[in-house]
Amino acid sequence: RSCLGLTPALTARRLSKSRKAPKSHYITVRQRQPLLMFFSHEKVNPEHLALLLKSEWKLSYVTPLYQFRHTQLKSYSRQLSAFIAAEKQQGFAVEVDGSQSNFRVSFSVVQGMTETEDDAETVLIQVRAGFLRPISEAQRSVWSGWLTCVNGNSDYLCSLPKDFICLPLFGSSGSEVLTTLVQSWFQKMFDCCFGPLEMNNTCLQWLAALWTNCHPESSIQHLKMIWTLPVVPPLQITYTVNPKDAWKLWSSVRKDPCEENKEEEGVSIDIEDVMRFMQGLKSHFYRHFRLDLSAGCLKQVSTALGSATFSGRVKISNSQYILSTLTLLTECALFKMPV
Structure with missing residues (x-):
């Protein structure tokens, strides 16, 4: 009767979806539904x-x-x-x-x-x-x-x-x-x-991109990220980005899907958009402080729309985008479940 005792055929079908690299997993889902x-x-x-x-x-x-x-x-x-x-x-x-x-x-x-x-x-x-x-x-x-x-x-x-x-x-x-x-x-x-x-780097980066993408409709007020770098003693960095600057960077790295795809699938975001956005933020930080955030771990993301931590705590502050946030978190839960 145990849910861990599903038939091999069912678990195999689930494994084929869940064990892809995070990039492939999220692209598949994002193409299925408007984000x-x-x-x-x-x-x-x-x-x-x-x-x-x-x-x-x-x-x-x-x-x-x-x-x-x-x-x-x-x-x-x-x-x-x-x-x-x-x-x-x-x-x-x-x-x-x-x-x-x-x-x-x-x-x-x-x-x-x-x-x-x-x-x-x-x-x-x-x-x-x-x-x-x-x-x-x-x-x-x-x-x-x-x-x-x-x-x-x-x-x-x-x-x-x-x-x-x-x-x-x-x-x-x-x-x-x-x-x-x-x-x-x-x-x-x-x-x-x-x-x-727990929310890994990929999940937190997705949330940073999702919330930044909402800025024209609901001001995010700030994009705040907390990183830790593996040095002795450990270094914690708080990186706060002006919302206009975050939106300008986000707009510049987004792919421009053709109008035909927009009408068929609605507005969607894929992992490449997110990675380019995060790389832009890291590059800007490196130019000013000569610290490479890629060597560290993203521990927390917050905006006026919500906040999330690596330890698995989340606060959703704007009801307009609650379903988008819960969609991502549902995916994370399904991905994390044992098989």
């Missing part, structure tokens, strides 16, 4: 959207969930509440700000957070703490999390057995203890596995 996707606020509960935008999320990947049903969320809410209560009763240190509170869990569907018919609907999980007065009084949210799949690889999603649901990207905000408990419950209930989703 700039605008988010329709009308489809999403405003409270859900506000929660997604206000928090910084710690990312993980999740293998496919066995017999997970979106129609059973009320039952899952009760079961996870009972699981946390049982762990607390057995001595598990479940405390929030030193208080011994009661915990209530709610699962809900975030409508409108899909891009293709193969994507499963996003699921939001909230844990509230408080004392047992009338049910909704004196309770506050102490932990939030979500599972999503935006523009997941259609070949892989269609290859899954019908009893498996793929929501490969998991974000959590709140107590690490509660994160551990929630993940443990999911693993026991749905025979899945969680793992840390």
Whole structure:
């Protein structure tokens, strides 16, 4: 039954997609869909959207969930509440700000957070703490999390057995203890596995390019990058670029697809665009400071639209481009999953 025990044919098909060099992997996806996707606020509960935008999320990947049903969320809410209560009763240190509170869990569907018919609907999980007065009084949210799949690889999603649901990207905000408990419950209930989703150089460079590309519509205000260089002691460099300069460089390195392709496929970006953009930034830095950033590692990228770190923390600050960001992160989660 385990999701790691899929038939060889299915895993082989997935491997043929995932094991290509990062360059080939991303080009394939970028050619399939227009890269700039605008988010329709009308489809999403405003409270859900506000929660997604206000928090910084710690990312993980999740293998496919066995017999997970979106129609059973009320039952899952009760079961996870009972699981946390049982762990607390057995001595598990479940405390929030030193208080011994009661915990209530709610699962809900975030409508409108899909891009293709193969994507499963996003699921939001909230844990509230408080004392047992009338049910909704004196309770506050102490932990939030979500599972999503935006523009997941259609070949892989269609290859899954019908009893498996793929929501490969998991974000959590709140107590690490509660994160551990929630993940443990999911693993026991749905025979899945969680793992840390660190963002490598390629992923962070993609985000820098994606957000810079949005500058004419939504000012990025700055492009800030943090690099580390392998010297003794380690050298950390903060590189902040004026948004107009970043946009001017980005415009100069972009390929100009023919009008025919624009109409057929929409605006797209490939890995060559990203690499030329980053090389331009590195070359400019080298001319001024005689330090080669190519020898180091990109650890953090931030703009007014969002921020992301090598350790797998992300904050999305602008709802217009949330689907573009989640598409990239979904790809990273699928790419990182064990097979």
